[in-house]
Amino acid sequence: MSFEFPEGKIDFAGQSLVELISKVTLSGSAVVAFCVGFALQDLRMTFAIMAFATVVVALVTIPPWPLFNRHPVKWLSKDSMKAKTN
Amino acid sequence: MHNIFSRVNNVSAFLSSCMMTLLAAIALSSFLFTATPHGDLTISSIKVVASNARRYPNKKQDVAFMNFNITADLTPLFHWNTKQLFVYLQAEYTNKQGVKNEVVIWDRIVRRKGDAFVKFAGKNKYMFRDISSSFKGVPPANYTLKYNLMPYVGVLQYGEAARTTEELPFPPSQRL
DSSP: OOOOOOOOOOOHHHHHHHHHHHHHHHHHHHHHHHHHHHHHTOHHHHHHHHHHHHHHHHHHHSSOOGGGGSSOOOOOOHHHHHHHHO | OOSHHHHHHHHHHHHHHHHHHHHHHHHHHGGGOOOOOOEEEEEEEEEEEEEEOSSOTTSEEEEEEEEEEEEEEOGGGOOTTEEEEEEEEEEEEEOTTSOEEEEEEEEEEEOSGGGOEEEEEEEOSSOBOOTTSOOTTOOOBEEEEEEEEEESSSOOEEEEEEEOSSOBOOOOOBOO
C-alpha cells in the first residue's frame, strides 16, 4: 500500500494563467505592502500583507483546480497516423 | 508548471525575489528619515580613586567615577524600520602619545518609542580606567552622548545627541 503523490496536472492554458496570477499577485502585493506599511509606519503590516498574499496565491495556484483544465490537449488518435504512413 | 512540485518551485522562487526587492526598498526608505535630535548632558562630579586592578590585586590602577545628568528626546528617531536605539555616554580624550581614546561609561538600549525620552541622573555603569593604569598625565576629556540606530533591514546609523561644551579635567587621584 504505497502512497503515490498526486501529480496535479493542469493543461497549457491553465499553466500560463497560473503564471500570470502568481506573478501579478505577488509583485502587486509587494508594492501594496510597502506603500501601506510606509504610510502607517508599521513594518508588521507590510509583512502581514505579504503573508496574506502568499497564502492566497498558494491556495489559488498550487492545487489543480478544474478551471485550469478547461482546455486539455487534443491528441490525435493513433488511427490518423496509420492512415498517413499507409 | 505541469505538476504540483513545479508550481510550488515557481511560486516560491518568485516570492523570494519579491521579498528581496521589498526588503531592499525598506532598507532604502531609512534614508528618508533624517532626524537629528539633540539633548543635554552635564557632568556634575568626577573623582579618581587609586586602587588595584580587578584581576591582579598587586597591580595599582586608577579608576575614575563620575556623576552625570542626561536628558534627550530621541523619539524622532523611531520610524517603521527602527528596531532599537543603542544610546551611550562616551569619554573622549587624546593622550600624551597622541592616541585618541574613547571610553563608553554608560549605555542603554531603547526598544520602543515610548521609552525614547532618555532621562538619567546617576553614576557611570562601567569601570573607567586608562590603559596606562593612571590618570596622572591624561588631558581633560570631552563627554558625548551618542546613539546608534539599529534598523530591522539596512545600514546602521550613528549620531551624536549631546556634547560637553568644555573639556573636563581629571582630578588628582585620592584614596577612598
